[in-house]
Amino acid sequence: MADERIALSRHRTGARSSRRKRGLIRRFGLVFPVAIFAVIAVIGVAVGGKLFAPGSSAFGAVQAIEMVPGSHAMAALESERAQLIAMTTAARTLTVVAKPKLASPAEVAAANPGTTGGTGSDGVVFVASTPPDPGSAQSIAYNMLASFGFSPTTFFGCLKDMWNRESGWRYDAENASGAFGIPQALPGSKMASAGADWQTNPATQIKWGLGYIKAIYGDPCKAWAFWQVNHYY
Numbered sequence: 001m002a003d004e005r006i007a008l009s010r011h012r013t014g015a016r017s018s019r020r021k022r023g024l025i026r027r028f029g030l031v032f033p034v035a036i037f038a039v040i041a042v043i044g045v046a047v048g049g050k051l052f053a054p055g056s057s058a059f060g061a062v063q064a065i066e067m068v069p070g071s072h073a074m075a076a077l078e079s080e081r082a083q084l085i086a087m088t089t090a091a092r093t094l095t096v097v098a099k100p101k102l103a104s105p106a107e108v109a110a111a112n113p114g115t116t117g118g119t120g121s122d123g124v125v126f127v128a129s130t131p132p133d134p135g136s137a138q139s140i141a142y143n144m145l146a147s148f149g150f151s152p153t154t155f156f157g158c159l160k161d162m163w164n165r166e167s168g169w170r171y172d173a174e175n176a177s178g179a180f181g182i183p184q185a186l187p188g189s190k191m192a193s194a195g196a197d198w199q200t201n202p203a204t205q206i207k208w209g210l211g212y213i214k215a216i217y218g219d220p221c222k223a224w225a226f227w228q229v230n231h232y233y
Helices: 002-028 031-051 057-066 072-092 105-111 137-148 152-166 188-194 202-216 220-230
Strands: none
Touching (some): 137 202, 152 202
């Protein structure tokens, strides 16, 4: 009887264990393999990213494979190489026909009589001009230049061009701004320092104007150079 009870107990225990195993398989039979596959996939992606990262030997191998003849990268390199060869060949075939010829100041003055005279050491362009008609305001200025230390043949052309634009050499030229006379003094009363007849005497106005130019610019051509840039002096 005792043996039968032990055998029956073992039979019942075995049956319950078998039923428990079959229940676990039913509940986890699909989930467990999927979980294992997911873990393996994550590990594979991580290892692959490390192996094929830029700078790794595997990445270098991929680049080397791309460089084999017939690949896109190799074709691009061959195209660049051909262009460089063509450019180098073209550069070696260039020849200098002649050096550019620059005209000297004397040649410029000869080609443009009465306009350009030459260039000073400081880059200021002198304007050549013939002596003006006697008795004119220009003649007064031409003869007065030397008393201010200016060579008439060198500096009169610059003075002539500048005062042509300022006043047309008219002693009664007046601007809406208040500038007056041949040198367009602003205000005109400044010229009283050169003479009381500053409103009617061209010589008085020219005297004041040459003194102003010498004090501010140094000479008429420097004043003219400034005028060409700024349209006043």
